[in-house]
Amino acid sequence: MLLDDASGQFHDFFERHHAELARLAHLLTGEKDVADDLAADALVALWQRWDRLVAAQHPVAYARGVVANLAREWIRSTVRERRRVGLFWSRGTEPVDGPDVAVVLDVRAALTRLPFRKRACVILRHAFDLSEKDTATALGISVGTVKSQTSKGMAELESLLGAKAAGELAAGRRNR
Numbered sequence: 001m002l003l004d005d006a007s008g009q010f011h012d013f014f015e016r017h018h019a020e021l022a023r024l025a026h027l028l029t030g031e032k033d034v035a036d037d038l039a040a041d042a043l044v045a046l047w048q049r050w051d052r053l054v055a056a057q058h059p060v061a062y063a064r065g066v067v068a069n070l071a072r073e074w075i076r077s078t079v080r081e082r083r084r085v086g087l088f089w090s091r092g093t094e095p096v097d098g099p100d101v102a103v104v105l106d107v108r109a110a111l112t113r114l115p116f117r118k119r120a121c122v123i124l125r126h127a128f129d130l131s132e133k134d135t136a137t138a139l140g141i142s143v144g145t146v147k148s149q150t151s152k153g154m155a156e157l158e159s160l161l162g163a164k165a166a167g168e169l170a171a172g173r174r175n176r
Contacts, residue, residue, distance in 0.1 A: 027123045028071035032114040042066045064138035110160040118153030
Protein backbone atom coordinates (compact mmCIF):
# COMPACT_ATOMS: atom_id res chain seq x y z
CA MET A 1 0.00 0.00 0.00
CA LEU A 2 1.34 3.41 -0.92
CA LEU A 3 1.88 5.94 1.83
CA ASP A 4 -0.57 8.33 0.17
CA ASP A 5 -3.25 5.62 0.09
CA ALA A 6 -2.67 4.79 3.75
CA SER A 7 -2.68 8.47 4.66
CA GLY A 8 -6.00 9.00 2.89
CA GLN A 9 -7.52 5.92 4.50
CA PHE A 10 -6.33 7.04 7.92
CA HIS A 11 -7.76 10.51 7.38
CA ASP A 12 -11.14 9.00 6.47
CA PHE A 13 -11.02 6.71 9.51
CA PHE A 14 -10.10 9.66 11.73
CA GLU A 15 -12.97 11.79 10.42
CA ARG A 16 -15.51 8.99 10.92
CA HIS A 17 -14.43 7.73 14.34
CA HIS A 18 -12.53 10.41 16.28
CA ALA A 19 -15.60 11.82 18.06
CA GLU A 20 -16.84 8.36 19.04
CA LEU A 21 -13.42 7.34 20.40
CA ALA A 22 -13.15 10.58 22.39
CA ARG A 23 -16.65 10.01 23.79
CA LEU A 24 -15.72 6.47 24.80
CA ALA A 25 -12.57 7.73 26.54
CA HIS A 26 -14.60 10.43 28.32
CA LEU A 27 -17.14 7.94 29.60
CA LEU A 28 -14.40 5.54 30.72
CA THR A 29 -12.27 8.13 32.50
CA GLY A 30 -14.80 10.78 33.47
CA GLU A 31 -12.33 13.45 32.36
CA LYS A 32 -13.07 15.42 29.18
CA ASP A 33 -9.56 16.85 28.69
CA VAL A 34 -7.96 13.47 29.34
CA ALA A 35 -10.42 11.87 26.94
CA ASP A 36 -9.31 14.15 24.10
CA ASP A 37 -5.68 13.29 24.82
CA LEU A 38 -6.42 9.55 25.01
CA ALA A 39 -8.35 9.63 21.73
CA ALA A 40 -5.44 11.47 20.10
CA ASP A 41 -2.93 9.00 21.57
CA ALA A 42 -5.05 6.10 20.36
CA LEU A 43 -5.20 7.52 16.85
CA VAL A 44 -1.43 8.03 16.82
CA ALA A 45 -0.99 4.42 17.92
CA LEU A 46 -3.45 3.30 15.24
CA TRP A 47 -1.56 5.24 12.57
CA GLN A 48 1.71 3.64 13.71
CA ARG A 49 0.07 0.21 13.40
CA TRP A 50 -2.12 1.03 10.43
CA ASP A 51 -1.35 -2.32 8.78
CA ARG A 52 -2.84 -4.11 11.84
CA LEU A 53 -5.94 -1.95 11.83
CA VAL A 54 -6.55 -2.46 8.12
CA ALA A 55 -6.06 -6.21 8.54
CA ALA A 56 -8.35 -6.41 11.58
CA GLN A 57 -11.67 -8.12 11.07
CA HIS A 58 -13.42 -5.30 12.96
CA PRO A 59 -11.28 -2.15 12.71
CA VAL A 60 -13.56 0.03 14.85
CA ALA A 61 -13.64 -2.62 17.58
CA TYR A 62 -9.84 -2.75 17.39
CA ALA A 63 -9.73 1.04 17.79
CA ARG A 64 -12.15 0.91 20.75
CA GLY A 65 -9.90 -1.70 22.34
CA VAL A 66 -6.91 0.63 21.99
CA VAL A 67 -8.88 3.45 23.64
CA ALA A 68 -10.08 1.12 26.43
CA ASN A 69 -6.51 -0.04 27.09
CA LEU A 70 -5.18 3.52 27.16
CA ALA A 71 -8.01 4.54 29.51
CA ARG A 72 -7.26 1.59 31.78
CA GLU A 73 -3.56 2.56 31.87
CA TRP A 74 -4.46 6.18 32.61
CA ILE A 75 -6.81 5.17 35.43
CA ARG A 76 -4.23 2.85 36.99
CA SER A 77 -1.53 5.50 36.73
CA THR A 78 -3.79 8.12 38.27
CA VAL A 79 -4.76 5.85 41.14
CA ARG A 80 -1.11 5.01 41.83
CA GLU A 81 -0.17 8.69 41.71
CA ARG A 82 -2.95 9.68 44.09
CA ARG A 83 -2.00 6.92 46.50
CA ARG A 84 1.65 7.92 46.47
CA VAL A 85 0.89 11.55 47.10
CA GLY A 86 -1.96 10.81 49.49
CA LEU A 87 -4.55 12.80 47.62
CA PHE A 88 -7.76 11.17 48.78
CA TRP A 89 -10.59 13.60 48.34
CA SER A 90 -14.04 13.66 46.86
CA ARG A 91 -14.26 15.13 43.44
CA GLY A 92 -16.77 17.93 43.10
CA THR A 93 -19.14 18.04 40.22
CA GLU A 94 -17.49 19.17 37.05
CA PRO A 95 -19.00 21.84 34.87
CA VAL A 96 -20.91 20.38 31.98
CA ASP A 97 -21.32 21.63 28.46
CA GLY A 98 -24.71 21.14 26.91
CA PRO A 99 -28.04 19.92 28.13
CA ASP A 100 -26.91 17.59 30.96
CA VAL A 101 -29.34 17.23 33.84
CA ALA A 102 -28.78 16.19 37.45
CA VAL A 103 -29.54 12.54 36.76
CA VAL A 104 -26.87 12.43 34.05
CA LEU A 105 -24.33 13.89 36.47
CA ASP A 106 -25.33 11.32 39.09
CA VAL A 107 -24.98 8.49 36.56
CA ARG A 108 -21.55 9.76 35.48
CA ALA A 109 -20.41 9.97 39.10
CA ALA A 110 -21.72 6.47 39.80
CA LEU A 111 -20.00 5.11 36.69
CA THR A 112 -16.64 6.32 37.99
CA ARG A 113 -17.23 4.21 41.12
CA LEU A 114 -17.56 0.98 39.12
CA PRO A 115 -14.48 -1.17 38.52
CA PHE A 116 -13.05 -0.62 35.04
CA ARG A 117 -14.32 -3.78 33.32
CA LYS A 118 -17.88 -3.35 34.62
CA ARG A 119 -17.83 0.34 33.66
CA ALA A 120 -16.52 -0.44 30.17
CA CYS A 121 -19.17 -3.14 29.61
CA VAL A 122 -22.02 -0.93 30.84
CA ILE A 123 -20.85 2.04 28.76
CA LEU A 124 -20.30 0.08 25.55
CA ARG A 125 -23.58 -1.81 25.91
CA HIS A 126 -25.82 1.05 27.03
CA ALA A 127 -24.20 4.34 25.95
CA PHE A 128 -22.80 3.04 22.65
CA ASP A 129 -25.55 0.46 22.08
CA LEU A 130 -23.06 -2.24 21.09
CA SER A 131 -24.08 -5.85 21.00
CA GLU A 132 -22.61 -8.25 23.54
CA LYS A 133 -20.42 -9.70 20.79
CA ASP A 134 -19.13 -6.27 19.69
CA THR A 135 -18.46 -5.30 23.30
CA ALA A 136 -16.55 -8.54 23.85
CA THR A 137 -14.49 -7.91 20.72
CA ALA A 138 -13.69 -4.33 21.72
CA LEU A 139 -12.55 -5.34 25.22
CA GLY A 140 -10.91 -8.64 24.28
CA ILE A 141 -13.12 -10.67 26.63
CA SER A 142 -15.75 -13.37 26.20
CA VAL A 143 -19.43 -12.71 25.55
CA GLY A 144 -20.22 -14.44 28.85
CA THR A 145 -17.94 -12.03 30.67
CA VAL A 146 -19.68 -9.10 28.97
CA LYS A 147 -23.05 -10.45 30.09
CA SER A 148 -21.99 -10.97 33.70
CA GLN A 149 -20.02 -7.71 34.00
CA THR A 150 -22.84 -5.69 32.44
CA SER A 151 -25.42 -7.31 34.73
CA LYS A 152 -23.27 -6.80 37.82
CA GLY A 153 -22.42 -3.24 36.76
CA MET A 154 -26.07 -2.34 36.27
CA ALA A 155 -26.92 -3.89 39.66
CA GLU A 156 -24.19 -1.79 41.30
CA LEU A 157 -25.46 1.33 39.53
CA GLU A 158 -28.97 0.57 40.72
CA SER A 159 -27.64 0.17 44.25
CA LEU A 160 -25.74 3.47 44.00
CA LEU A 161 -28.42 5.44 42.21
CA GLY A 162 -31.68 3.72 42.89
CA ALA A 163 -33.76 1.96 40.27
CA LYS A 164 -35.02 5.15 38.59
CA ALA A 165 -31.62 6.63 37.67
CA ALA A 166 -30.20 3.27 36.58
CA GLY A 167 -33.26 2.88 34.38
CA GLU A 168 -32.45 6.27 32.82
CA LEU A 169 -29.12 4.88 31.60
CA ALA A 170 -30.81 1.86 30.05
CA ALA A 171 -33.59 4.08 28.64
CA GLY A 172 -30.97 6.28 27.00
CA ARG A 173 -29.87 3.22 25.10
CA ARG A 174 -33.41 2.42 23.96
CA ASN A 175 -34.07 6.00 22.85
CA ARG A 176 -31.08 6.15 20.46
